[in-house]
Amino acid sequence: MMTTPSIKVGIAGVGAIGSAVAKALNEGIKGFSLECVSDPKITTDFGVVNTDFATLTNRCDLVIECLPANIVPQLALAAFSANTDIIFISTAALLTYQQILEQLGKSNSRAYVPSGALCGIDGVLAMKEMGINSAQIASTKPPKGFGGAPYVTLNNIGLSNISKKTLIFEGNALEAAKGFPANVNVAATLSLAGIGAQNTRVEIWADPNAKGNMHEITVKSDYSTLTSKIENMPDPSNPKSSILAAQSIVATLRNMSSALVISQ
Ligand SMILES: NC(=O)c1ccc[n+]([C@@H]2O[C@H](COP(=O)([O-])OP(=O)(O)OC[C@H]3O[C@@H](n4cnc5c(N)ncnc54)[C@H](O)[C@@H]3O)[C@@H](O)[C@H]2O)c1
Incomplete structure (x- = not known):
């Protein structure tokens, strides 16, 4: 039987949210595999290479942004230059750095926005x-x-x-x-x-x-x-975040590869 190759995922920023998503990927999300991460202050070994944004976006089919807002434009530009798809969790950055959505419109990348800490x-x-x-x-x-x-x-x-x-x-x-x-x-x-x-x-x-x-x-x-x-409840590893935000990314990944898609 033919097996579909996994979508190679890179995570930029492995703090509270990124590390929870990396853990979930390593535990197994059908259709996806963790390829590399990018974080100069990484504290956990996820068993993959820790690299720069250019390598991350070129090596991966999909990158997951889990960064401080002011770093998001750099990652977005690298992803769009490589025509790599991206999941944004720092959505406030999409408003404050308007060039991100302008550049997205000119690239072949697709960008996904999970529900994050919100519902409805x-x-x-x-x-x-x-x-x-x-x-x-x-x-x-x-x-x-x-x-x-x-x-x-x-x-x-x-x-x-x-x-x-x-x-x-x-x-x-x-x-x-x-x-x-x-x-x-x-x-x-x-x-x-x-x-x-x-x-x-x-x-x-x-x-x-x-x-x-x-x-x-x-x-x-x-x-x-x-x-x-x-x-x-505030995420114990970062009180400004919530655990739900990380899990909304995991749910987005599961939805992307599921036969039955429930829209979020
Ligand atoms: N959409 C939502 O509902 C929602 C909810 C909560 C948090 N967030 C946002 O998600 C983002 C991540 O949150 P968090 O709690 O994981 O933050 P965090 O501070 O725990 O993690 C951020 C990580 O990014 C790393 N980093 C900083 N500069 C970097 C660089 N130049 N290159 C690579 N990595 C770098 C840091 O070392 C850190 O590990 C924040 O922008 C936060 O505001 C969104």
């Missing part, structure tokens, strides 16, 4: 077909989860002084991505699936009593109103 994207995609009137997201996290965000620094927000649930930002998804590049990937994903960054309203709440990271979306069309709420 399946419904948003279907609602888009009938026309969405409004889309909003409210994200709530413990105050320390926003540490280092440019908006917090610029506006001198004393995160340690917040004693009750407080609205610290209100604006559109593009403004949110610029102000909170490591916190609002969910808002970026919603805007990419729905009605765009300028039209997606974002609220960011800091709550000292929040146990996890909560995202609530409300999307309205003439015929449907979607509300979804998910509460994710």
